[in-house]
Amino acid sequence: DTEVTQTPKHLVMGMTNKKSLKCEQHMGHRAMYWYKQKAKKPPELMFVYSYEKLSINESVPSRFSPECPNSSLLNLHLHALQPEDSALYLCASSQGFRASGELFFGEGSRLTVL
Amino acid sequence: AQSVTQPDIHITVSEGASLELRCNYSYGATPYLFWYVQSPGQGLQLLLKYFSGDTLVQGIKGFEAEFKRSQSSFNLRKPSVHWSDAAEYFCAVGEPGNTGKLIFGQGTTLQVKP
Numbered sequence: 507d508t509e510v511t512q513t514p515k516h517l518v519m520g521m522t523n524k525k526s527l528k529c530e531q532h533m534g535h536r537a538m539y540w541y542k543q544k545a546k547k548p549p550e551l552m553f554v555y556s557y558e559k560l561s562i563n564e565s566v567p568s569r570f571s572p573e574c575p576n577s578s579l580l581n582l583h584l585h586a587l588q589p590e591d592s593a594l595y596l597c598a599s600s601q602g603f604r605a606s607g608e609l610f611f612g613e614g615s616r617l618t619v620l
Numbered sequence: 621a622q623s624v625t626q627p628d629i630h631i632t633v634s635e636g637a638s639l640e641l642r643c644n645y646s647y648g649a650t651p652y653l654f655w656y657v658q659s660p661g662q663g664l665q666l667l668l669k670y671f672s673g674d675t676l677v678q679g680i681k682g683f684e685a686e687f688k689r690s691q692s693s694f695n696l697r698k699p700s701v702h703w704s705d706a707a708e709y710f711c712a713v714g715e716p717g718n719t720g721k722l723i724f725g726q727g728t729t730l731q732v733k734p
Contacts, residue, residue, distance in 0.1 A: 510663070537720060548710055548724035549664065562721070596663055605714030606652045606671055609722070611663030 512597050512612035520620050521587060527615045529580040529597030535610070537561075537603035538580040540572060541596040543614070549596055555580060556603040587619045622647040624713050626725035633701050634733045641696040641728050643711030652714035653694040654722065655685055659707045667709075670694060681705070706732045 510531045519525050529538065537556045541549035554562035555574040563572075569591075571583040580597055594614040600607035623646045633639050645651060652671050656664040668679025675687040685696045694711060711725040 546708075546727070546729070548727055551721060554720065556720075598663075600720065603720035605720055605722070607714075607720055608654075608666050608669065609656075609664070611665070613661070613663045 510597055510599055510610050510612035512595075512615050514615055515613065516616050516618075518618045518620065519584065519587065521589075523587075524583070524585045526584065527582040527595055527597075527617075529582075529612060530578055531599040531610070532578055533599060533601075533610065534577075535599035535601050536577060537600045537607065538574060539598040539600075539609065540570075540580070540582050541598060541611075543594045543596055553582075554603060561603055584617070587617075589619050592617055592619045622651065622713055622723055624711050624723050624725035626709075626711055626728050628728045629726070630729045630731065632731040632733060635703050636700050639696075639698045639701045639705070639730070641709050641711075641730070643694045643696065643725060645692050645694065645711075645713045647692075647713060650687075650689065653685075653687060654712040654714070655679065655683070655694075655696050656710045656712060656724075657681075657707050658710065658727075664710065667696070701730075701732055703732045703734065706730055 513528045540552040543549045552566045553572040558574045569586045573581040596614045597612045598609040625644045654669045655667040658664045667683045668677050670677050670687045709728045712722045
């Protein structure tokens with residue numbers, strides 16, 4: 507199993523809503539990532555979890571709250587988002603958090619904030 | 621700081637023609653080098669990677685890339701393009717001895733003409 511599964515694939519929410527994005531992998535990877543990608547742009551790193559601990563927060567606004575309940579799951583809790591937060595949110599995993607590691611990406615959750 | 625430049629924002633080639641996508645990096649030593657592909661509405665998939673050794677690396681889907689230290693380049697090539705190769709291509713760099721963060725180039729959009 508070499509898949510990273512993300513749900514939901516599409517999400518529309520208002521600025522006052524609370525929603526969550528979910529990511530799951532069963533490859534035994536110990537590093538998991540959230541990226542944000544705007545159209546025609548490269549992915550921008552948001553958060554990295556290594557061995558279920560938050561290793562990197564790229565100065566992401568607190569309206570985005572990551573959670574790693576176990577080594578296979580990664581959530582991104584969303585609250586009071588802005589229209590400019592509309593983007594494709596990609597989850598990725600790798601065997602370990604190191605520069606040589608191949609990232610395995612999910613298909614993404616496309617978020618629209620109204 | 622390290623950086624990755626993909627000089628070509630958009631490239632159009634005819635099906636069956638050869639392809640070369642350019643990537644230049646800025647880093648003092650030899651970094652870890654990657655090429656990822658993103659089909660429309662999909663996540664990113666690793667095509668190939670270079671860490672050390674033979675400077676010509678083979679990847680999936682018939683792609684290859686050549687590392688040229690003197691030119692700080694890692695160009696992606698394919699001898700005969702298929703219509704299914706139309707996608708966004710990202711070059712990425714990882715720093716040895718540093719965090720697991722990847723630096724992505726801005727991407728090159730490949731269009732394939734029938």
